[in-house]
Amino acid sequence: MFPKEERILAWQKIPESSRIIFFASIIIIIFLTPNLAEGYESTWDEVNINTNNNYNAAVIDSNGDAWVFGDNGVIIHGEKLTNWSIVNSPTVEDILTADSNENLVVAAGKNGVVIYKEIQSNEWINIDIDNQTRINSVSINNVDEIVIVTDLGDIQIFKDNEWLQINSLTSEKLFDITFESERGLISGSSGLILGSEDNGLTWEVRDTPEIVAESEIISIGYYKANRAYAITSEGNILKSTQESLTTTVGYSWTIKEIESENYSTSMNVNLTSLEVLSTTKILLTGEEGFVALSKDGGNIVTPQLLPDGNTYLKINDIAMETAFRGIIVGDNGKIFYTENGGEDNPVGFEIIDLSDFNEFVDFTKDNLWEGLKATVKIVIFGILLGFFLGIMLAMCKTAPTTLKQMIESDLEKTLILFWIVIPISIFSTRESGIGLGIFAFLSIISISILLDQYINKKNTESDGFLGILIPEQHRNKVIKILGLSLLIGVPISGGMNINGGAELIYSALVDFHDFQLGSDTPKLSAQLGYIFAPIGNPSAFFALIIGIGLTYLGILFILTNGTFTKKTIYAGKLMLLVILWAIILTELFVGFDL
Numbered sequence: 001m002f003p004k005e006e007r008i009l010a011w012q013k014i015p016e017s018s019r020i021i022f023f024a025s026i027i028i029i030i031f032l033t034p035n036l037a038e039g040y041e042s043t044w045d046e047v048n049i050n051t052n053n054n055y056n057a058a059v060i061d062s063n064g065d066a067w068v069f070g071d072n073g074v075i076i077h078g079e080k081l082t083n084w085s086i087v088n089s090p091t092v093e094d095i096l097t098a099d100s101n102e103n104l105v106v107a108a109g110k111n112g113v114v115i116y117k118e119i120q121s122n123e124w125i126n127i128d129i130d131n132q133t134r135i136n137s138v139s140i141n142n143v144d145e146i147v148i149v150t151d152l153g154d155i156q157i158f159k160d161n162e163w164l165q166i167n168s169l170t171s172e173k174l175f176d177i178t179f180e181s182e183r184g185l186i187s188g189s190s191g192l193i194l195g196s197e198d199n200g201l202t203w204e205v206r207d208t209p210e211i212v213a214e215s216e217i218i219s220i221g222y223y224k225a226n227r228a229y230a231i232t233s234e235g236n237i238l239k240s241t242q243e244s245l246t247t248t249v250g251y252s253w254t255i256k257e258i259e260s261e262n263y264s265t266s267m268n269v270n271l272t273s274l275e276v277l278s279t280t281k282i283l284l285t286g287e288e289g290f291v292a293l294s295k296d297g298g299n300i301v302t303p304q305l306l307p308d309g310n311t312y313l314k315i316n317d318i319a320m321e322t323a324f325r326g327i328i329v330g331d332n333g334k335i336f337y338t339e340n341g342g343e344d345n346p347v348g349f350e351i352i353d354l355s356d357f358n359e360f361v362d363f364t365k366d367n368l369w370e371g372l373k374a375t376v377k378i379v380i381f382g383i384l385l386g387f388f389l390g391i392m393l394a395m396c397k398t399a400p401t402t403l404k405q406m407i408e409s410d411l412e413k414t415l416i417l418f419w420i421v422i423p424i425s426i427f428s429t430r431e432s433g434i435g436l437g438i439f440a441f442l443s444i445i446s447i448s449i450l451l452d453q454y455i456n457k458k459n460t461e462s463d464g465f466l467g468i469l470i471p472e473q474h475r476n477k478v479i480k481i482l483g484l485s486l487l488i489g490v491p492i493s494g495g496m497n498i499n500g501g502a503e504l505i506y507s508a509l510v511d512f513h514d515f516q517l518g519s520d521t522p523k524l525s526a527q528l529g530y531i532f533a534p535i536g537n538p539s540a541f542f543a544l545i546i547g548i549g550l551t552y553l554g555i556l557f558i559l560t561n562g563t564f565t566k567k568t569i570y571a572g573k574l575m576l577l578v579i580l581w582a583i584i585l586t587e588l589f590v591g592f593d594l
Helices: 016-032 357-398 403-408 411-432 434-455 472-488 501-513 524-536 538-558 572-589
Strands: 039-041 045-047 055-060 066-070 075-079 083-087 095-100 104-109 114-118 135-140 146-150 155-159 162-166 174-180 183-188 193-196 217-223 227-232 237-241 271-276 282-286 291-294 301-304 315-320 326-330 334-338 345-347
Touching (some): 055 104, 055 326, 066 095, 066 326, 104 146, 114 146, 146 183, 183 217, 183 227, 411 472, 472 538, 501 538
Parallel strands (some): 095 135, 271 315
Antiparallel strands (some): 039 345, 045 334, 104 114, 135 146, 155 162, 183 193, 282 291, 315 326
């Protein structure tokens, strides 16, 4: 019998503790490996207009200008889709629908209101219909005649400066109308679609699938002469194509089985608007912030993102200048602009071969340059901080021009410096820049010295500065007032405000907190990210340094009793130990999950 072979890496030879570590490592790798899958970001940018009206309709005219219409007759003009403004409206009625062509822009809405303007004109003209009905849709035919459809099944055409009633063959609600050349389509309730071949003078009923017989077809649109789409309020998509040389678009309609909805014929979404961008590309909107794009004629419909905070917004209309550039409008004064057809941008991770020197340089050169600049900033900040601390210590103890000398012997000079010279320099800097501020500072100092020499040329130093001498019995009170002014500054509104030390510290800390570099956990280690804040906001860091210095001086002056001798803090060591242990215990137990 052969002896059993001893394996070098036999499982039994591995210590039990090592096995546990091995399994634990596998579990950590499996469950804690970060997900590097792709995400998406919205390409819709919100347009800020100072109004909360619901926007119901939008068009983009032949000049590339957007016109948005809403409740209470509000009209918004977007020049080249960039400069947005509110324009005067000739009506206060809610405007629900709009259309435009090469020559006209027209809009209509509640209580029979109809307004229009020529493209090159700024004047809106009222051509309201007689009966006070709700106009659901308006369109312009091939000969610049305005055609409207209503809630009562009416069709009217503005011809030769008067409204003509057209036989609609129905009493159903009519929701939308559109024209392509001389052909027109109307959609309505109970699955109704009407068609015209003579610019809307006569209409006939077109066949629609039985499945939408009880549905409201709320939007319909052509793409040139070879494709048309329609949608229902329940989320169905209908399509019409040119079946043969003798059957034009709009006669035969089929309902789409939507592959992205498991081949259902409905998306189960309350749709509101349809825009046909090409023969196969359509854009849909609906309630609860629904915006969706299909690139294959409705087979796969992909919901798109809106900016955060608009999840429950009702989107009412779409207006596209091209297949990529356009706007959508909705309730609560919302307008969104896109240059990507509303399609979300993928956001993922790119694997870069850093062993390739050219790729390494391309990938890192910007970061290295920014890192170098940040390093230089850190060095400069370190030098300034060291210089600042050195000056402070020197003023407080060692330098010939000590703080004690400034206050006890040169109080008048110190008051003029803090109450006159520095404020004037600050105001000069605010008005005309730092150059004038420095010039004002040096000029006032020089003039003050020369003037003092002239005034006191025959007097002794006991006569003060510039002939001003504060009586001994009031000097201590003046020092306290000086300390208070350094602490709070000049707390008035407007350009005359000067921040004191306390305000400078508070403002700097608020600016640093805006970076959100730490967490909400109240422990020191959770806030270490803020050590990088001075790089992001050097001016706030400079304000913090100045604020600490002014606060230190202010407190020192306020607490003065006429002398600047050493002071002992009562229970100082005990307070220091309590603070130290509070920090240690916080680090150990706060935010620690068992």
